[in-house]
Amino acid sequence: MSDTPSKDDELAGTEQPFVQHLMELRNRLLYCIYGIAVAVALLAVWPGPNGLIDFIAQPIRAHMPPDAKLIAVGVFTPFFVPLKVLMLVAVLLVLPWLMYQIWAFVAPGLYSHEKKFALPLIIFGSLLAYIGIAFVQFFVLDKMFAFIQGFTPASVAATPDIASYVESILSLYLAFGMAFQVPIVVMLLVRFGIVEIAKLKSFRGYFIVVAFIIAAVVTPPDVISQLALAVPMCILYEIGILGAGWFVKVSKAPEEGDAADASDKPTQS
Template sequence: MADPKDPADELAGTEQPFVAHLMELRDRILYALYGVGAAMVLLAIWPGPSGLIDWIAVPIRAHMPPDVKLIAVGVFTPFFVPLKVLMMAGLLLALPWVIYQIWAFVAPGLYSHEKRFALPLIVIGSALAYLGIAFVQFFVLDKMFAFIQGFTPASVNATPDIASYVEAILSLYLAFGLAFQVPVVVMLMVRFEMVTVEKLKSFRGYFIVIAFVIAAIVTPPDVISQLALAIPMCLLYEIGIWGSRWFASTKPKTEASAADADQS
């Protein structure tokens, strides 16, 4: 570690009391909640909770008879389900603001070279989360429900419950949003010297097996959604290997000299 008395250490003398850190954390959490609340208000005005429900129900309604609608079994389901969807949509809309608050909290404790690589990873991670959710909404759900509805007997009228439907797709949003963070995780592991690019290449075959096991666990029991998660994870793993080469090649000389000083 760098000597706190070293004048070359840009963080020397910037330490704050523990209470100050707690107050800063409280403020950042409040700012993040304010952002989510503002996003919820905007979405409540337009398109509204009903509009959000109609939008996320498009994939399954496309494979149901025109005169059949989703049903609400519970007494309070018509109120709590739209509210749940509104909260999730507000969090997604305010995600860049929430991540910025996390960044603003940890940034004062980072060196300049750490900030240079951390900020791009935050942007990439946010974009990948949105990409994963969009992939679910516009591709996975349509193919998955087409596959499932194809097994419905002609004598059965499939009328899914809106609460179970929302719970299922929200779990898919979360699973794909997290799975699409594979490149960020890979690049961070290389950046902090936990693994090397060569190790990641040799681990490629094992990761393919792990990806299919994860997909089998977190997705519904249909081959479409499992393949839709496992295959992108394998592709994103390759992208992470490619991106980690750039992070490894741009390691500042100051870090290497600091590591040599620690060893000495």
């Protein structure tokens, strides 16, 4: 088979030198840095690093004595932990902008029908990530700490270290944000012909087992957080299967649609 592009190939002749690709990559990375810097500046003004720490500490403080506070064991912890939280929240805030820069970098190598569904996928994926993080902040942490504090003896004062607490909840944010991308992964697997919808349906029982194994590995050793991750993953898997058929139809190349229409027409003898 010849590697020469056909006349109908819209990407024919659009190849760019390697150096130009590097320059484009540099520009996109700079745009990402600028976006993060603006978000850091805005968050530093309001609500500020201390305000962010107070916000993410609400779930655990709700289950601590009224006069109890989180402690800082390290000498530089009161400075570095709020700064770390500020940076990570800034990245989350501009996540759609970062994803757009990635899309803008690869867009010149995509066909027009691929560009149509790439941007909606980025928006949908960012939205799912935000939903996963919000689910952790407003539901999972509250139930998890209520469960854990229920096992704390009356003679023990539960005063967690702020650095350990932030590290734990950030890992949960990351785990849930990635787990909530299941519909995107399922639809892409079907779209690119890696797996068929019928195969995904038959794999449903195995996926439930995989979801609970993943939840047991990436979440703390409590039943609440494990169920809170595994159950949504199973639900999102079903949503991905339902959306895969529709996604394949709307993201077809024009020639694929014409070929499908031609195959549906009855042949004349």
